Amino acid sequence: MWVADMDFRTPDFIMEALRQRCEHEVLGYALPPESYWEAVCNWLLRHYNINSSREELHFIPGIVSGISFVLQAMTQPGEGVLVTTPVYPPFLNLPQDGHRQLVCSPLKIVDGRFAIDFEDLEWRARQCRWMILSNPHNPGGTVWGEEVLRRLADICYRNNVNVIADEIHADMTLSGHRHISFSTVSQHAKDISITFMAPSKTFNMAGLGSSVCYCPNTSLRNRFFGYLDGYEVAGGNIFAYVGAEAAFTHGEEWLKQMLRYLEGNVAFLRDYLSANLPQVKAVLPEASYLAWLDFSDMGFQHDELKDRFLNRARVAMNDGTTFGGNNYRCRFRLNLGCPRSVLEDCLNRICDALK
Numbered sequence: 001m002w003v004a005d006m007d008f009r010t011p012d013f014i015m016e017a018l019r020q021r022c023e024h025e026v027l028g029y030a031l032p033p034e035s036y037w038e039a040v041c042n043w044l045l046r047h048y049n050i051n052s053s054r055e056e057l058h059f060i061p062g063i064v065s066g067i068s069f070v071l072q073a074m075t076q077p078g079e080g081v082l083v084t085t086p087v088y089p090p091f092l093n094l095p096q097d098g099h100r101q102l103v104c105s106p107l108k109i110v111d112g113r114f115a116i117d118f119e120d121l122e123w124r125a126r127q128c129r130w131m132i133l134s135n136p137h138n139p140g141g142t143v144w145g146e147e148v149l150r151r152l153a154d155i156c157y158r159n160n161v162n163v164i165a166d167e168i169h170a171d172m173t174l175s176g177h178r179h180i181s182f183s184t185v186s187q188h189a190k191d192i193s194i195t196f197m198a199p200s201k202t203f204n205m206a207g208l209g210s211s212v213c214y215c216p217n218t219s220l221r222n223r224f225f226g227y228l229d230g231y232e233v234a235g236g237n238i239f240a241y242v243g244a245e246a247a248f249t250h251g252e253e254w255l256k257q258m259l260r261y262l263e264g265n266v267a268f269l270r271d272y273l274s275a276n277l278p279q280v281k282a283v284l285p286e287a288s289y290l291a292w293l294d295f296s297d298m299g300f301q302h303d304e305l306k307d308r309f310l311n312r313a314r315v316a317m318n319d320g321t322t323f324g325g326n327n328y329r330c331r332f333r334l335n336l337g338c339p340r341s342v343l344e345d346c347l348n349r350i351c352d353a354l355k
């Protein structure tokens with residue numbers, strides 16, 4: 001119940017496109033065809049309200065790699081990189097492993113969802129050159145609203161902080177919420193951002209390594225895309241292009257139905273917790289399938305909880321401390337992108353293991 005992909009089969013229209021490409025039986029070097037770029041541009045317009053031109057886009061073989069490339073190309077060792085915690089662990093590891101100064105602004109939890117502490121963030125932004133934003137947020141799937149993003153963009157702009165907007169989970173925004181792409185909230189946001197998007201989570205095809213980068217600011221783009229091309233680090237493989245094109249061309253209906261199923265899982269988790277584990281405080285996904293569960297009122301130490309989940313329940317969730325350190329002891333991330341029967345079974349086992 002940990003790594004962020006789903007148990008669902010990759011949809012037929014993607015598998016079929018991959019099979020067809022295999023039929024060709026020549027797997028030499030390939031570039032993304034024009035039809036790939038058309039499919040990407042149309043998807044960005046429909047789902048993100050991004051009216052992109054081809055030159056503003058670059059293929060990226062994976063978003064973690066993309067973030068790493070930005071840090072390598074655009075920052076110097078020792079420079080500050082801002083994140084809001086708890087957050088997807090590579091946001092913490094990439095700056096640290098690259099000897100940048102990691103600066104963490106802890107999120108608050110207000111009414112069961114994450115909220116940015118803007119005063120804290122602004123103070124920390126002064127020490128930073130870049131911010132890595134998960135939009136929507138991983139873990140917990142909080143969808144950032146337009147006002148929140150605009151305020152964030154203003155703070156970053158005022159403090160000369162550029163923003164990497166990681167929007168990998170955006171397509172899976174659940175009913176009642178609307179994804180707002182960071183670069184679209186204001187001119188400031190557009191000027192300071194590099195956005196990453198991908199079909200990989202949405203269509204359960206992360207193993208293909210297929211993502212895309214949007215950078216509307218010419219000078220950021222010249223530097224970043226110049227780095228990608230100069231060092232030749234951002235090439236893809238045939239199946240990454242074929243899979244993404246099929247996803248973005250034929251994916252609407254499958255996505256709609258898949259999201260209804262995920263919503264059912266979120267509702268199931270919410271009801272299960274309130275009936276059986278009312279002490280657990282949860283941040284439930286407004287997008288995607290990664291719930292954040294706080295077991296700190298259950299009367300167990302962190303290591304005891306971990307041991308019970310893994311060795312008694314035989315349920316592997318992500319350890320909360322990997323999302324930002326010891327403040328997140330007794331927190332666990334649960335992946336609910338699975339059949340409801342599996343979710344129910346795991347929750348029953350978690351419940352038993354806590355008895």
Ligand SMILES: Cc1ncc(COP(=O)(O)O)c(C=O)c1O
Pocket residue numbers: 004061062063064065088134138166168169198200206209210211
């Ligand atoms: C916020 C976020 N960014 C990036 C990734 C991974 O992206 P990729 O597989 O394209 O490197 C994940 C996967 O869990 C994620 O949650």
